[in-house]
Amino acid sequence: MNDFFKKYLGQIGAVWKKLSFVQRAVFVAVAVLALGGFGFLAAYSSTPSMTPLLYRAIPNEQELLRITQRLDQEGIRYQTTEDFRILVDDEKTAQRMRGVLTREDLIPGGSDPWQIFDVERWTITDFERNANLRRAITADLERHIAALDDIDAVSAIIGVPERELFSEDQKPWTASIRVTPKPGSDLVTNRKKREGIEKLVRFAIPYLMPDNITIVDHQGNVLNDFASTADGDRLELTRRELKAKLEYELRYRATILAALQKMYGADRVQVVNLNIDVDTSKKSVKDESHSPILVTPDNPRTPYDESAEEGAKVLSITTQEDIWDERFEGSGYHPQGPAGQEAQIPPGYKDLEDMFGKYSANKVGKTNVVNTTYTNEEKTPWVVTRVTAAVALDGVWKWRHDEKGAVILNTDGSIDREYIPVGDEDLAKAAALVRDAVGYSRDRGDSVTVQHIAFSRTEQFAQEDSDYRSRQQRNIIILSAVIALGALLVLFIAFRFISREMERRRRLREEELARQQQAMREAALRAAEQEGQEVEMSVEERTRMELTENVINMAREHPGDVAQLIRTWLREEG
Numbered sequence: 128m129n130d131f132f133k134k135y136l137g138q139i140g141a142v143w144k145k146l147s148f149v150q151r152a153v154f155v156a157v158a159v160l161a162l163g164g165f166g167f168l169a170a171y172s173s174t175p176s177m178t179p180l181l182y183r184a185i186p187n188e189q190e191l192l193r194i195t196q197r198l199d200q201e202g203i204r205y206q207t208t209e210d211f212r213i214l215v216d217d218e219k220t221a222q223r224m225r226g227v228l229t230r231e232d233l234i235p236g237g238s239d240p241w242q243i244f245d246v247e248r249w250t251i252t253d254f255e256r257n258a259n260l261r262r263a264i265t266a267d268l269e270r271h272i273a274a275l276d277d278i279d280a281v282s283a284i285i286g287v288p289e290r291e292l293f294s295e296d297q298k299p300w301t302a303s304i305r306v307t308p309k310p311g312s313d314l315v316t317n318r319k320k321r322e323g324i325e326k327l328v329r330f331a332i333p334y335l336m337p338d339n340i341t342i343v344d345h346q347g348n349v350l351n352d353f354a355s356t357a358d359g360d361r362l363e364l365t366r367r368e369l370k371a372k373l374e375y376e377l378r379y380r381a382t383i384l385a386a387l388q389k390m391y392g393a394d395r396v397q398v399v400n401l402n403i404d405v406d407t408s409k410k411s412v413k414d415e416s417h418s419p420i421l422v423t424p425d426n427p428r429t430p431y432d433e434s435a436e437e438g439a440k441v442l443s444i445t446t447q448e449d450i451w452d453e454r455f456e457g458s459g460y461h462p463q464g465p466a467g468q469e470a471q472i473p474p475g476y477k478d479l480e481d482m483f484g485k486y487s488a489n490k491v492g493k494t495n496v497v498n499t500t501y502t503n504e505e506k507t508p509w510v511v512t513r514v515t516a517a518v519a520l521d522g523v524w525k526w527r528h529d530e531k532g533a534v535i536l537n538t539d540g541s542i543d544r545e546y547i548p549v550g551d552e553d554l555a556k557a558a559a560l561v562r563d564a565v566g567y568s569r570d571r572g573d574s575v576t577v578q579h580i581a582f583s584r585t586e587q588f589a590q591e592d593s594d595y596r597s598r599q600q601r602n603i604i605i606l607s608a609v610i611a612l613g614a615l616l617v618l619f620i621a622f623r624f625i626s627r628e629m630e631r632r633r634r635l636r637e638e639e640l641a642r643q644q645q646a647m648r649e650a651a652l653r654a655a656e657q658e659g660q661e662v663e664m665s666v667e668e669r670t671r672m673e674l675t676e677n678v679i680n681m682a683r684e685h686p687g688d689v690a691q692l693i694r695t696w697l698r699e700e701g
Contacts, residue, residue: 177206177214178221181234184211190235197233198224261287268331272304277312277320280345281305285332300335302328307345315344318353325351368407371509376401382564383518387557391549395521397582401565404513414502420444447494454487514565514573520557521582522548534595541592549579 146154180198185191191211198205198213203224206214215221228234265283272281286301306324308314314321321342328340342351380401387396419440423433434440527535527543535543558577567573682689 177216178218180205180213180215180221180224185213185235186211187235190233193233194228197228197231201227257287261285264332268328271331272306272324272327275324277308277314278306279309280307283328299339300332301339302332302335302341304328304340304342305345306342306350315348315350321350322353368405372403372405375405376403379403379514379516379565383516383561386560386564387518387520391520391557395523395582397519397521399517399519400515401517402515403511404515406510406512412502412504414504416500416502418498418500420496420498443495443497445493445495447492449492451488451490451492453489454485456485511566511571513571514567514575516561516565516574517576517578518557518561519578519580519582520549520554521580522546524584524588540596541588542595544588546581548581554579 143151180194185194191207191213194213195205195207198215201224203220204216208214215224225234265285268285269281269283272278272283282305284303286303288298288300291297304324306314324342325337325340328342329335329337337351340351341349343349380398383398383401384396419442421434421440423436425432425434524544524546527545529535537543554577558575561567561577562573562575565573565575567575678689
């Protein structure tokens with residue numbers, strides 16, 4: 128063994144001696160680089176690898192600080208990178224801390240639990256492929272539902288079971304959907320919208336059955352439990368049918384009142400009852416009818432109808448006729464057994480073996496065609512089956528008057544009234560109008576009744592009596608006031624007339640006294656002048672004399688003005 132190594136080393140030394148200096152330098156450099164590379168790989172492989180705690184950056188300093196403080200409390204060695212990621216020693220530690228952070232709600236908002244599958248690897252397993260498929264279906268489904276106008280937010284969880292070998296052992300897919308309706312949306316009460324979301328989920332996920340879908344709102348109410356809401360839907364349908372029936376009856380009632388109140392008055396017509404029975408069941412009727420075949424059609428150029436003549440129509444037409452005529456004569460054929468053996472024939476047929484007979488049969492088969500009409504009709508789910516109407520008409524109340532036209536009053540002060548009932552002819556006319564208004568049909572069993580009934584008008588009569596008494600009292604008060612005013616006016620006129628007459632007489636008396644005094648004074652003056660005596664006059668007498676002379680002179684010079692002045696004085700005094 129030592130000889131082998133010696134021989135090998137000798138060969139290497141011989142080769143080394145043959146190399147030049149440059150070749151030796153290159154060989155040494157390559158050897159050094161190879162040893163350095165192996166040393167670096169050995170050192171790197173011996174260094175423990177770090178595992179990311181979360182698969183996303185945490186740029187929020189507060190969230191990053193809370194997570195690192197929790198790692199410090201657990202005594203876990205970690206490292207923070209420049210892109211705000213946290214690295215721990217191994218995957219086991221990372222999984223344990225993820226559970227702790229999730230339990231204490233320290234996971235940053237917006238983190239995707241599926242990001243674990245976003246890590247780039249050289250290979251990918253079937254489990255990761257299925258997880259990515261589930262993740263893609265969930266994301267597309269949430270985006271699809273969130274695009275609806277009534278949805279504010281949506282969250283979906285899809286349960287994908289393991290594939291089994293046999294289909295009977297295969298567990299079904301499941302889907303849990305939580306939706307938040309927008310404010311003002313009718314998603315919770317609108318069944319069509321909820322059915323639309325369920326179908327959207329069912330057709331978006333393969334192998335998913337309707338029984339394995341659960342859709343709830345933000346309050347936890349199940350939205351796709353249509354089996355439990357069947358009774359509510361039935362009640363809602365009944366409520367709508369009753370509402371439509373009531374609207375139908377109100378429209379008929381308004382038609383009747385509009386027709387009769389204009390003729391008899393609004394307070395004399397009363398619809399006691401109006402009931403319309405409606406059949407809301409949806410029916411599909413199939414009918415098959417046969418009619419004669421028209422052989423000779425009507426010629427429009429002739430004045431008569433050729434199709435109504437005898438032979439113009441036939442019930443049927445023969446398209447094929449088969450006739451069979453079968454005849455037989457002889458003893459017939461009786462099967463025999465093998466040669467040399469007795470035939471196996473029943474005793475009854477054996478007795479007829481030597482008898483001679485005849486047989487004949489005639490048969491005729493015809494194929495006829497007729498006019499056949501097939502009708503498949505779907506009747507409307509709103510058919511009036513019966514109409515019942517009852518209308519009451521009141522008569523007319525009139526006040527009684529005496530021969531002078533005054534209203535006759537009873538002993539208690541009420542108005543004496545006379546009732547005039549509705550005549551039979553008017554009742555018949557009103558019943559005809561009501562029948563036409565509701566579309567009366569005797570075959571349908573409709574019933575329309577119009578009767579004359581006196582309405583209770585106690586309150587109306589009491590109000591009329593009160594108004595009449597008030598009106599009479601008001602008339603008496605007005606008449607008394609008019610008489611009093613007339614008396615006052617007469618007294619005032621008499622007082623004015625008497626006072627003016629007394630004033631006129633007093634003025635005439637004063638004028639007469641003044642005239643007499645003036646005449647006496649003038650007579651005295653004339654007597655004094657004749658006697659040549661001087662008479663002393665007072666200032667008032669001189670002023671009165673001057674005024675009198677001025678008035679006399681003015682009357683002579685301007686008689687018109689004086690007359691106008693006198694008329695003005697008389698008008699003012701009168």
